[in-house]
Amino acid sequence: MLSYLVALAIITGIYALLTISLDLQYGFTGLVNFGQVGFFAVGSYASALFTLSGWPVALGFVAAIVAAALSALPIGLLALRLREEYLAIITLGYSEAVRLVMINETWLTNGSQGITGVARPFQALGAEGADLAYLGLVVACNVAVIVLIRRIVTSPFGRLIQAIRDNEAAAIALGKYPPAAKVKVLAIGAGIAGLAGALYGHYIGYVSPDQFMPLVTFYIWMAMILGGIGSLPGSLAGAVVLVLILEGTRFIRDVLPGVAAVQMASVRLMSVGLLLVLFVLYRPQGVFGSLARR
Amino acid sequence: MSLVLRQVSKAWGGVRVLDHVSIEVSVSDITGLIGPNGAGKTTLFGAICGTVPIDQGTVSFASQQLDGLDPSRRARRGLLRSFQVPRPFSNLSVRANLAVAACDQVGESLARVFFRPTGVRQREAAIAAQAERVIDTLNLRAVADRNASQLSGGQLKLLEFGRLLMADPKLLLLDEPFAGVNPVLAEEIAGCIRLLNASGIGFFIIEHDLRALSRLASTLFAMDRGAIIASGVPADVLSNQQLRAAYVGGA
Numbered sequence: 001m002l003s004y005l006v007a008l009a010i011i012t013g014i015y016a017l018l019t020i021s022l023d024l025q026y027g028f029t030g031l032v033n034f035g036q037v038g039f040f041a042v043g044s045y046a047s048a049l050f051t052l053s054g055w056p057v058a059l060g061f062v063a064a065i066v067a068a069a070l071s072a073l074p075i076g077l078l079a080l081r082l083r084e085e086y087l088a089i090i091t092l093g094y095s096e097a098v099r100l101v102m103i104n105e106t107w108l109t110n111g112s113q114g115i116t117g118v119a120r121p122f123q124a125l126g127a128e129g130a131d132l133a134y135l136g137l138v139v140a141c142n143v144a145v146i147v148l149i150r151r152i153v154t155s156p157f158g159r160l161i162q163a164i165r166d167n168e169a170a171a172i173a174l175g176k177y178p179p180a181a182k183v184k185v186l187a188i189g190a191g192i193a194g195l196a197g198a199l200y201g202h203y204i205g206y207v208s209p210d211q212f213m214p215l216v217t218f219y220i221w222m223a224m225i226l227g228g229i230g231s232l233p234g235s236l237a238g239a240v241v242l243v244l245i246l247e248g249t250r251f252i253r254d255v256l257p258g259v260a261a262v263q264m265a266s267v268r269l270m271s272v273g274l275l276l277v278l279f280v281l282y283r284p285q286g287v288f289g290s291l292a293r294r
Numbered sequence: 295m296s297l298v299l300r301q302v303s304k305a306w307g308g309v310r311v312l313d314h315v316s317i318e319v320s321v322s323d324i325t326g327l328i329g330p331n332g333a334g335k336t337t338l339f340g341a342i343c344g345t346v347p348i349d350q351g352t353v354s355f356a357s358q359q360l361d362g363l364d365p366s367r368r369a370r371r372g373l374l375r376s377f378q379v380p381r382p383f384s385n386l387s388v389r390a391n392l393a394v395a396a397c398d399q400v401g402e403s404l405a406r407v408f409f410r411p412t413g414v415r416q417r418e419a420a421i422a423a424q425a426e427r428v429i430d431t432l433n434l435r436a437v438a439d440r441n442a443s444q445l446s447g448g449q450l451k452l453l454e455f456g457r458l459l460m461a462d463p464k465l466l467l468l469d470e471p472f473a474g475v476n477p478v479l480a481e482e483i484a485g486c487i488r489l490l491n492a493s494g495i496g497f498f499i500i501e502h503d504l505r506a507l508s509r510l511a512s513t514l515f516a517m518d519r520g521a522i523i524a525s526g527v528p529a530d531v532l533s534n535q536q537l538r539a540a541y542v543g544g545a
Binding site (some may be wrong): 160169172 | 370381457
């Protein structure tokens with residue numbers, strides 16, 4: 001039971017990083033990133049590949065952050081001069097392109113079979129000790145990222161990105177240049193998603209294209225909306241609620257007779273969708289209140 | 295120092311919205327721009343600020359050509375505009391709305407936020423002090439900590455005006471500053487404009503309230519169908535027959 005809870009906490013922490021990163025981009029800056037899973041995947045693969053070629057895990061994490069952030073730059077330069085809908089389409093396309101590259105460039109990624117034997121740190125501590133230590137690492141990463149993002153959003157740069165979110169034309173008329181700020185936010189968010197990817201890969205010990213379906217992006221959006229857009233505590237709460245729903249719906253079968261195992265996945269998605277609809281109807285500001293004053 | 299337009303033309307499809315407009319607006323004056331709806335006044339503001347690309351002609355400010363400069367660069371040279379409908383940063387407080395607009399923001403560089411925080415703090419203190427002065431000038435003290443989304447229409451007009459003041463303007467282009475504003479507030483805004491003009495800021499104002507504008511402006515330009523049809527001191531321009539015909543719709 002304890003190891004199950006530790007596993008849940010680790011997955012929650014990884015989702016929390018992804019949600020915080022999206023919240024920086026959408027909640028604070030208004031960037032519609034529908035390709036979050038793409039940056040997550042680039043981070044996972046980068047760290048897996050570099051550590052398998054002999055790099056230490058710590059450097060693999062750094063490589064994951066850098067690779068994901070760099071992969072965001074061309075998207076930013078392409079899309080940020082266009083209207084925001086284009087960024088949504090381009091990022092969605094990007095994440096699918098990343099997945100297709102992972103499937104097809106077998107020389108690098110081993111195709112749809114994925115990469116096995118990704119290093120799992122802390123093994124010297126025994127199975128349970130390793131998981132606990134890993135949870136500590138995930139928590140430390142969350143704390144560091146929250147400190148970093150709080151510093152960013154409370155700085156004059158943070159004020160600028162929120163102004164751009166609220167009214168870009170007015171910001172331009174005051175002499176601001178939004179594309180530069182948006183590219184930075186997109187890259188920082190992508191770097192954090194890359195870090196989450198590395199944490200995920202080294203925890204599961206295996207990365208493959210089918211772990212990085214577009215559905216993951218929408219889970220992250222859901223966590224952000226449930227928690228409250230533009231609120232860092234909200235992002236954390238949203239990730240917790242999301243994992244509780246994803247895990248809790250496993251037990252629906254116990255109370256819902258006549259549901260076959262193969263139908264469960266659909267029942268899960270339906271209940272997640274229902275909850276989202278209920279939230280948007282009755283608590284549109286999320287658990288912590290959208291755009292709450294920080 | 296002045297804003298100079300030479301033979302500026304713009305067509306949307308086949309319709310000529312700016313027709314060889316040549317004007318000179320001095321930054322030491324308050325200048326008015328009048329004309330019926332659809333005359334091209336707001337488009338002319340767009341052409342000056344760079345949000346409307348022009349087909350022909352040149353725009354220069356303080357003896358420097360602006361052609362090819364994007365809107366944000368033109369704003370940084372002190373050429374700032376307001377909008378017919380205020381565009382607040384709704385989820386930011388009045389103070390933050392004002393602070394965003396300040397120029398030379400060293401804290402908008404993340405490298406400085408993390409590695410040169412002292413410089414950022416000093417600049418922020420100066421910006422905060424400047425914002426307090428603007429809050430006093432515009433009588434916004436009671437709502438200074440509220441989100442812009444909670445302000446009334448008149449307060450939003452003042453806030454937008456205040457943001458422009460924070461940005462170190464040389465020439466302010468105001469698009470209908472008195473529209474939808476009660477007479478008391480209109481008088482307050484007019485008072486601010488006179489005061490700021492005396493301190494060296496130029497104004498170029500689009501306004502349909504001709505009486506208010508002629509009391510304020512020393513020069514008027516009148517537009518109709520994209521062209522300047524009259525210019526000069528307000529009394530002369532307002533008695534111009536062509537302008538009267540344009541307003542009543544006859545010819």
